[in-house]
Amino acid sequence: MSSTGVAVLIVLAGAAGAESQDVHGHVAAELRLFPSDPAHSRQPDTYNFSFATELAYERGIGDGLVFRGIAFGRVDEHDPERSRVDLNQAVLQFTRDALAVDVGVHTVFWGVTESRHLVDIVNQIDELEWIGSDRRLGQLMARASYHIGRFGSVELLGATAFRPRRYPGPRGRPGVPAEVRYGDTEYEAGLGRWHPDVAVRWSHAVGELSGAASVFVGTAREPELIPGGTGEPPVLQPQYALIRQGGLELQWTHGDWLWKGEAIVREGQGAAFAAVTFGFERTIYGVLGSTSDLAVFLEYSHDGRENLTLNIHDSDLFGGLRLLMNDFAGTEVSGGALTDVDSGATFAVMEATRRFGQRWTIELLAQLFSASDPPDPLYWFRRDDHLQTTARFFF
Amino acid sequence: MVEEDILLPTQLLPGGVEGARDRVNGLLDRLGLEARRGAYPRTLSGGEKQRVAIARALVNEAPLLLANEPTGSLDPERGREVTMLLHDIARDEGCAVRSLMSVGHTRPIPPWSLLTALTMWIAGVAPVLGQEPDPVERGRAIAEEADARSRGFGDYRVRMTMVLRDGRGREAQRELELWVLEVSAAEERSLVRFERPPDIRGTELLTYSYDDRDDEQWLYLPALRRAKRISATGRSSPFVGSEFAYEDLVRSSIEEYRYRFIAEEELDGVRSFVIDRYPTYEGTGYSKQRVWIDRAEYRVVRIDFWDLRGRELKTLVFRDYERYLDEFWEPGEAVMSSRVTGASTLLEWTGYQFRTDLTEGQLSRGALGRPNE
Numbered sequence: 174m175s176s177t178g179v180a181v182l183i184v185l186a187g188a189a190g191a192e193s194q195d196v197h198g199h200v201a202a203e204l205r206l207f208p209s210d211p212a213h214s215r216q217p218d219t220y221n222f223s224f225a226t227e228l229a230y231e232r233g234i235g236d237g238l239v240f241r242g243i244a245f246g247r248v249d250e251h252d253p254e255r256s257r258v259d260l261n262q263a264v265l266q267f268t269r270d271a272l273a274v275d276v277g278v279h280t281v282f283w284g285v286t287e288s289r290h291l292v293d294i295v296n297q298i299d300e301l302e303w304i305g306s307d308r309r310l311g312q313l314m315a316r317a318s319y320h321i322g323r324f325g326s327v328e329l330l331g332a333t334a335f336r337p338r339r340y341p342g343p344r345g346r347p348g349v350p351a352e353v354r355y356g357d358t359e360y361e362a363g364l365g366r367w368h369p370d371v372a373v374r375w376s377h378a379v380g381e382l383s384g385a386a387s388v389f390v391g392t393a394r395e396p397e398l399i400p401g402g403t404g405e406p407p408v409l410q411p412q413y414a415l416i417r418q419g420g421l422e423l424q425w426t427h428g429d430w431l432w433k434g435e436a437i438v439r440e441g442q443g444a445a446f447a448a449v450t451f452g453f454e455r456t457i458y459g460v461l462g463s464t465s466d467l468a469v470f471l472e473y474s475h476d477g478r479e480n481l482t483l484n485i486h487d488s489d490l491f492g493g494l495r496l497l498m499n500d501f502a503g504t505e506v507s508g509g510a511l512t513d514v515d516s517g518a519t520f521a522v523m524e525a526t527r528r529f530g531q532r533w534t535i536e537l538l539a540q541l542f543s544a545s546d547p548p549d550p551l552y553w554f555r556r557d558d559h560l561q562t563t564a565r566f567f568f
Numbered sequence: 569m570v571e572e573d574i575l576l577p578t579q580l581l582p583g584g585v586e587g588a589r590d591r592v593n594g595l596l597d598r599l600g601l602e603a604r605r606g607a608y609p610r611t612l613s614g615g616e617k618q619r620v621a622i623a624r625a626l627v628n629e630a631p632l633l634l635a636n637e638p639t640g641s642l643d644p645e646r647g648r649e650v651t652m653l654l655h656d657i658a659r660d661e662g663c664a665v666r667s668l669m670s671v672g673h674t675r676p677i678p679p680w681s682l683l684t685a686l687t688m689w690i691a692g693v694a695p696v697l698g699q700e701p702d703p704v705e706r707g708r709a710i711a712e713e714a715d716a717r718s719r720g721f722g723d724y725r726v727r728m729t730m731v732l733r734d735g736r737g738r739e740a741q742r743e744l745e746l747w748v749l750e751v752s753a754a755e756e757r758s759l760v761r762f763e764r765p766p767d768i769r770g771t772e773l774l775t776y777s778y779d780d781r782d783d784e785q786w787l788y789l790p791a792l793r794r795a796k797r798i799s800a801t802g803r804s805s806p807f808v809g810s811e812f813a814y815e816d817l818v819r820s821s822i823e824e825y826r827y828r829f830i831a832e833e834e835l836d837g838v839r840s841f842v843i844d845r846y847p848t849y850e851g852t853g854y855s856k857q858r859v860w861i862d863r864a865e866y867r868v869v870r871i872d873f874w875d876l877r878g879r880e881l882k883t884l885v886f887r888d889y890e891r892y893l894d895e896f897w898e899p900g901e902a903v904m905s906s907r908v909t910g911a912s913t914l915l916e917w918t919g920y921q922f923r924t925d926l927t928e929g930q931l932s933r934g935a936l937g938r939p940n941e
Binding site: 326466 | 732740766767768769782793794795796800802809850853929933939
C-alpha cells in the first residue's frame with residue numbers, strides 16, 4: 174500500500190495546472206557511532222550509515238477541500254527492517270465553518286504529557302526511527318470533528334487497515350536480538366488487519382484548564398510478543414488483542430507552569446488495568462539574563478499491568494531540560510532521563526539541533542541505556558549506547 | 569429642555585434653528601437621547617448630560633471638535649463609553665476630534681484662555697477651556713485615541729517577511745502568514761503560520777488575546793502533528809531569533825501600560841506626540857517605551873525601548889504607511905535595531921487583505937495543522 178501511495182503522490186506532484194500546489198520536503202544523512210562492542214555479532218561494530226527522505230505535497234482543490242500527502246522513506250546500511258517506505262499522509266481534508274472532515278491516510282495526535290503518550294492510540298508508533306521516537310505511522314481513517322462553541326469540540330473517528338508495530342531487527346543497533354515473526358502475527362479480531370476501529374473524543378478549554386476525554390474500541394496498537402521455540406535467535410510472535418480504552422487528558426496552564434496529566438483504563442489485554450502519567454513543565458524565560466528560555470520537565474508514570482512486554486513505564490520517573498536559545502540559528506538543546514523506580518534501569522537521551530544557512534540543519538542525538546536485568550526491555554539495548562549525527566537538507 | 573439645549577448653537581447658522589431640526593433628531597437617536605428630548609437638564613444623569621454636550625458640539629457640523637475633559641465627571645466605565653461614542657460619531661459625521669485632552673482644574677484659568685474659547689465658540693466650534701493638561705491623562709488619552717482608531721477592522725490576512733541581521737552582518741530570513749480576527753471588543757485572535765526557514769515550515773502559533781484576562785496560546789508542531797497549549801507569559805523572549813520580542817508583535821490593550829505625555833515634536837518632518845508608556849503586565853522585558861505618534865492620523869511612527877535595568881535597548885521605526893478601507897493605517901515595513909549589539913530586523917508586511925470573512929473556527933485550536941484555505 175505504501176509504495177502505491179508514493180507512486181500516487183509522485184503522479185499528483187507532477188500534475189500541472191492546479192491553482193495552489195506545493196511540493197517540499199527534506200533529505201537526511203544519519204551516522205551512528207557506537208563506543209562499545211556490540212552484544213551480538215551481527216550488529217555493526219562502530220558505526221552505521223542511513224539515509225532518509227520525506228516528501229510532502231499539498232494541493233488545494235477548492236470549496237474548502239485540500240489534498241495533502243507525506244511520504245517517508247529510509248535506507249539503512251545494516252538493518253533491513255529500518256529500510257522502508259511509509260505513507261504518512263494521503264488525505265482529503267474538508268473544512269467548512271465548525272466542521273472538519275478528513276478521509277484517507279492520516280496522523281492524529283492526542284495527549285499532553287512529554288515522557289509518555291498514554292492516551293495517543295490512533296496511529297502506530299514508529300519504533301524504527303529511534304528508541305522513544307515520537308514519530309507515528311500513517312493510518313487509514315475517516316475522521317470528522319465539530320466545534321460546538323462553548324461546549325468544546327467533538328471528534329469521531331473510524332480506522333481500518335491496521336499498521337503492525339515493527340522493531341529494529343537483530344542486525345540493527347539498537348536492535349531487538351530476536352526474530353519477530355511478522356508473518357505469523359495473530360489478531361484477536363476476526364477481520365484481522367481489516368477490523369474497523371472506532372474512537373470518539375471530546376476536548377475543551379476553559380480559561381487556564383484544557384482537557385479531553387476519549388474512548389477507543391478496536392485493535393490494540395501495542396502487541397504482546399509471545400516467545401516461541403528454543404533456538405537462537407529466539408523467536409517472538411506478535412499478538413494483537415481487541416481492546417476498549419478510556420482516556421483522559423488534563424492540562425492546567427498557570428503562568429510559567431504547565432501541569433499535565435493523562436490516564437487510561439484498558440480492558441482486553443489480560444486483566445483490565447489503569448495507567449497514569451502526570452507532572453509539570455516549567456519555563457524560565459530569559460534564563461540568567463540571556464535571551465534563552467529553559468524548560469524543566471518532571472513526570473511520573475505508573476502502569477498497572479502485570480506482564481509488560483516492551484513496556485518500560487511500570488513505575489518510572491522522568492526528568493528533563495530543554496534550552497531554546499532563541500537565536501539566529503534556532504539552536505535547541507535538550508536532555509532527559511527516564512528511570513525505573515524499582516529496578517533503576519535508566520534510559521537517557523540528549524539532543525541538540527542547529528540551523529546552518531536557510532536550508533540545512535544538523536542534529537546530534539545521544540542515547541544511553543543502562544539495565545542489568547534481562548527481563549527489562551532496556552537490557553536488550555544495554556550495549557547500544559550511541560551518538561547519532563543527522564544532517565538534513567530542506568527543499 | 570434637552571432639545572432646545574442642543575439647538576442653541578444653531579441660532580448662529582444661516583438656516584437657523586428650523587434648518588437644523590432633522591440633524592438634531594438624528595443626533596438624539598444616535599446618542600440614545602430620543603426619550604429624553606423633553607427632559608429638563610437637572611433631571612439628567614451625568615452620562616446623559618455629557619451626551620447632550622456631545623450632541624450640542626456636533627450640531628453645527630463643525631470640522632474640528634476639541635473636547636474639554638469629556639469624561640471628567642463620570643465613573644471610568646461610563647467615561648470609556650462616552651469616549652468611544654464621541655469618536656464613533658465624530659468619525660461618521662466627518663468631524664475630526666483632536667487633542668482629546670483632560671484639563672487640570674487646579675490652576676486658575678488665565679483671561680486669554682476664556683477669550684480663545686469665546687472666539688472658537690463664535691467660529692462654531694465647541695469651546696475649550698485650555699490649560700496645561702495633566703501629562704498622565706493626556707498621554708493615556710492619546711494612546712486611547714490611537715487604539716480606538718486601530719479597532720473595528722473585523723479581520724485581516726497579511727504576509728510578513730523578516731530579514732534578520734546580526735551584529736556581524738550575517739543575514740537570515742523568516743516568512744510567515746498572519747491572520748487576525750476581532751472576536752469582540754475585548755477579544756482578538758491571531759494565527760501565525762511559518763513558511764520559512766523550511767525546517768520550521770508549517771509551525772503555527774495561535775493566540776487568544778483578552779483585554780480583561782490572561783492570553784491563551786497554542787503551538788502546533790507539524791513534525792509531531794501535535795497542538796500544544798503553551799504558557800503565554802514568555803512575552804519578552806525573542807521571536808524566531810529576531811530583534812522583535814513576542815510582546816512587540818501581539819496586540820496590547822490600553823490597560824497594560826501607564827502613560828505620560830512628554831511633548832509634541834517634529835520627527836522626520838512629521839508633527840508627533842511623544843508619550844512614554846510603562847508596561848504593567850507580567851513577563852515584560854521593558855521598563856519603559858517612548859512612543860512617537862503622528863498628530864494627524866495617530867499612527868505609531870517610532871518606539872524606543874528601555875530594558876528592566878533602565879538601559880536603552882532597541883529602537884523600532886515604522887515606515888510606508890498605507891490606508892486600507894479608507895480608515896485603517898497599516899505600516900509597510902518596520903525596522904527594529906538593537907542599541908546594544910548592532911543587530912537589526914527588517915519586517916515587511918505585504919498583501920494586506922481586510923474583511924476576508926475569517927471565522928472563529930478558522931482561528932481555533934481544532935484548526936491547527938489544517939490547510940489554511
